[in-house]
Amino acid sequence: MKSTVLFLLGIFLLDQCGVQGTLVIRNQRCSCIGTSQGTIPYRSLRDLKQFAPSPHCNKTEIIATLKSGTQTCLNPDSANVKKLMREWEKQISQKKKQKRGRKQQKNKKNRKAKKPKGPRAKTP
Template identity: 70%
Template structure:
């Protein structure tokens, strides 16, 4: 029995899961059940002013790698290489910024008090009662 050429691409399509990820979504973290979130890491560097959040996940029974996921201000998420020196510096800088923000919030807690409006004295002195 001879196969027609049209059956081969269909079998390849079924074997690969039906579709491939779009090129711009290649490095985004994917949440899978009990597995690593990062498949690939981004080779580029990220400046801290573009970061919205930086999450670091320690190795666990479900994933033996340390994972670092950077969320940008535009909403894009990127996996970073935890062994890169640039990423290590970025983590230190990010932690420094977070600690400064926490200190500012702590300081505000105690300094913020409800302001009591001052009572204005009248320009006219009070009248004395005569008996």
């Protein structure tokens, strides 16, 4: 009984303090109003994200984050942007392969380093 009262009191206090959950979805509208017409050098990219059409935005959006921290919307129909996306995806897949390779090497080293425990029993 006491634990129920304390629980309800805690919920009431959290509600009064203004603690609220937030939705983890994009805005209810498109993020990109317009797109950049210039080209972005591959080396100046920090991140490149592509968002598929959704019920709230009926177009594909590509948002580039530069090393300077600024974000720019890119035209998904541009040949230069398509090339940039291919290069970015290629780099990401290479990084994933390198990480997998390092993990496999660590696992092999760990298996080699482990020695059997205790004496082995001989079977006749």
